[in-house]
Amino acid sequence: MADVARKAGVSPMTVSRAFKQDASVSHETREAVLRATEELGYVFDSTASNLRSQRTDFVAVTIPSINNANFADTVRSLTDGLAERGLQILLGYTNYDIREEERLIEQLLRRKPEAIVVTGGKHTPRARKLLSNAGIPVIETWDLPEEPIGHVVGFSNALAVREMVDHFVATGYRKIAFIGGDADRDTRGTDRRAGFIAAIEDHGLDAERLIAAGPPPISMREGANAMGRLLERFPDTEAVICVSDLSAFGALTECQRVGIAVPEQIAIGGFGDYEIGAICVPRLTTINAFAAEIVAKTAQLILEVLDGTLSGEPGRITIQPDLILRETSR
Structure with missing residues (x-):
């Protein structure tokens, strides 16, 4: 700061005030300080001021x-x-x-x-x-x-998933699965899974179609792998809700890989309204958390x-x- 003061022709206290936008420092003086600062490559240390x-x-x-x-x-x-x-x-x-x-x-x-x-x-x-x-x-x-x-x-992550479950049931789906939310580390994913189970049971349906997707964050690849296990274990599944749009996109690509038409044979829903969900083919049903x-x-x-x-x-x-x-x- 002393070097800047000498170059600008002012006192070190004036340099400090200039950096803090003190009204007692004129526009011309502040500009001179800033020019000196730029030429010397000086960075103001705010530690003392903060103390x-x-x-x-x-x-x-x-x-x-x-x-x-x-x-x-x-x-x-x-x-x-x-x-x-x-x-x-x-x-x-x-x-x-x-x-x-x-x-x-x-x-x-x-x-x-x-x-x-x-x-x-x-x-x-x-x-x-x-x-x-x-x-x-x-x-x-x-x-x-x-x-x-x-x-x-x-x-509420649980209530957000419930809205999708309610819509799927109202549309006619009965055999509905959930991918993800199995690891305690992802507390919001766990809440989404719990919300799914509660909503499915409230509709009098079977909530056993739960597929673990691994520790978070769940990737597109893990979503695809989970979808593969779902199709093997519950081949009659009519719809699946995924813990995120990334896992849902993975599930979608797995369906495309094995020749299962979406949504004609199985419906897919995600969570998060990611950009990928709006541009993939077909575009992804999801929940926008704003x-x-x-x-x-x-x-x-x-x-x-x-x-x-x-x-x-x-x-x-x-x-x-x-x-x-x-x-x-x-």
């Missing part, structure tokens, strides 16, 4: 997958939504493991974020304690936990809490997923 202000200007975020389109869009959109306030994202990748989530939460909280956003509503007891005692806004997303820690922006709306409301909630404009009880924003009917079902 004085007790602000770190970043929000911690945990996601279960970095190659899932919905979660990638979540991080990108959240970054954009907070950037105008000068807030940055510090990202933690849990790989669908709540024990890894616990470790990451502890590491992230040590860095004193302004808020923390976690994906899902199920955590280890220690992770819940860490979040409850963090003293910062906590936002749980992509779920509707029964005992929320703080703020919530999400939806990822963009979850992100927008999460960003808005963070800003309102940090600005002090949100008072009273923690916010609980419920998103209503939508069943999108396309060509893989009637």
Whole structure:
């Protein structure tokens, strides 16, 4: 900073004020400081300033997958939504493991974020304690936990799947299967599987057509392999609901490989409304969880809490997923 000050012909304190957009620094002086900074390749160290202000200007975020389109869009959109306030994202990748989530939460909280956003509503007891005692806004997303820690922006995965089951039954399907959601690591997938079982049993149908697809994240290949096992074990299946659009696309390609017509011989439904589901042939029936709306409301909630404009009880924003009917079902 002293080098920049000498080159710009100002004091180090003026350099500091210029970086903080202090109104006492004139436009001309700020431009001179910025030119000197550019020429010297200097990067302002905000550590000391943050220590004085007790602000770190970043929000911690945990996601279960970095190659899932919905979660990638979540991080990108959240970054954009907070950037105008000068807030940055510090990202933690849990790989669908709540024990890894616990470790990451502890590491992230040590860095004193302004808020923390976690994906899902199920955590280890220690992770819940860490979040409850963090003293910062906590936002749980992509779920509707029964005992929320703080703020919530999400939806019921079980009820979303129920909507597809209800439609399939109303359309005339009776022998309906489910692929995925068998691993405890994917708590939202497990909820979708539980929602499927409950809905099928409520209709008085057999809920035994459950095919494991392996640990999350479930790929297109694993979806195809699971579909192959389903066809071998339950060849009379009329419809299948998959835990995600990726596994549903894999199931679709397996049907095409073995010559089973979709939806004439078997209907397929996915979850997530991924881009691939809208462009594959035939196009995929799916559930749109409105990822963009979850992100927008999460960003808005963070800003309102940090600005002090949100008072009273923690916010609980419920998103209503939508069943999108396309060509893989009637």
